[in-house]
Amino acid sequence: MKTHEISLAIKQLASDDGVVREKARNALVAAESRDVTEALIAELVDYRHQVRWEAAKALSQIGDPIAALPLVHAMDDDDHDVAWVAAEGVAEMGEVGLQAVLSGLSHSSRSGSFYKVAHHALKEIRKHGKHRDVVAKVMATLEGVEPRLSAPIAAYEALQELRGNGSPANGPAH
Structure with missing residues (x-):
């Protein structure tokens, strides 16, 4: 997954549409790169609870130490x-x-x-x-x-x- 694709998927974690959020999370999980993990870690402090939840869920699924x-x-x-x-x-x-x-x-x-x-x-x-x-x-x-x-x-x-x-x-x- 390229940097701009990661950024787009991260932005989609804030969508009001649950299907869009889930697809974005699944794409990030499937990519399993260090860049994805670092981008998701940064989202754990987002002001929107749904973004924090999606980031925590994705990080949990990736399992990177x-x-x-x-x-x-x-x-x-x-x-x-x-x-x-x-x-x-x-x-x-x-x-x-x-x-x-x-x-x-x-x-x-x-x-x-x-x-x-x-x-x-x-x-x-x-x-x-x-x-x-x-x-x-x-x-x-x-x-x-x-x-x-x-x-x-x-x-x-x-x-x-x-x-x-x-x-x-x-x-x-x-």
Whole structure:
């Protein structure tokens, strides 16, 4: 897909016609190039919720690991539908998605709705079976009384464990 074709398809994501938006999204997904991924990432902050939703959906379908952190940021979107689509996209990215969610959770300045969406992403990641114990610990903090205080610490420790650095509470991993 050429640059002008990408630009046109991106513009079509703002169409009032759902069929036009879906065709544009499908064309962008089919192209699967780094230029497409970067253009879609830029649209995650568009002022129109439907453009953000289409961008999150397309990025989720493409599955390029460079979109993991931008999708985690989109999980904090004011529009719940955008946040939910972003969470599902990150969950499909496996290990990269898990690390991105944990990284996002390790920053304590998130909205309350972010924690609910992050819980959904982790639940979807857990279904894939890998790192179930690590995911379960973090999910427990998200289900607890004060996730804004406990989740960032649990997420940080989980990241350390995944990276093989051990966690401060458990010592080095062997």
